[in-house]
Amino acid sequence: MEHVYGLDALVFGGKEIGDISNDSIDWGGDEPSTVKVWAAQKRAAPVTEIIDNPGTDVLEFDLIQLKPENLAQVMGGTASEDGKKWDAPAKKIFLEDSVTVRSADGTEVAIKKVKLIAYPRGKFGYSDVFKIHCKMTILAPEDGSSPYSMGDAEAELVG
16 A cells, blocks of 8 residues: 555445445545643743644545435435335434445555434536435544554455
8 A cells, every 4th residue: 555546445334335426535524633731931832732632534425326225325214125215214313333445556444433424415407416425424433442444455454
């Protein structure tokens, strides 16, 4: 792993999610914030800096393959047995599970625990397709271990 590029697959809870917009997955979130500690005797610069808030890691993407089973996978609800219809849940819900991102260059990111919320966005026009916007927030594992790992797909990763 030297340069990570391209999306090969996104797996949520052991099942590959359908087609994702060409914009792919955006890894963002809130930046960490720190507090500078000053000493009365040393006014030229802070004596240390401590983490106030470690920030968040959020993966966002647009699902564009809107098969009923894909909708149920990211938004809950139910897909009909014949796979032709999806019924939304009575209220918006969070889904929680593990995630694996496989890139085109053979890198795999294994995330132990995310909270996923998804909701429809877009227009019914001819210049783009209707989408389901998905946000996955990386959560701390209950065992206190590393929340995610990154490496070659053949390497043993957390997950």
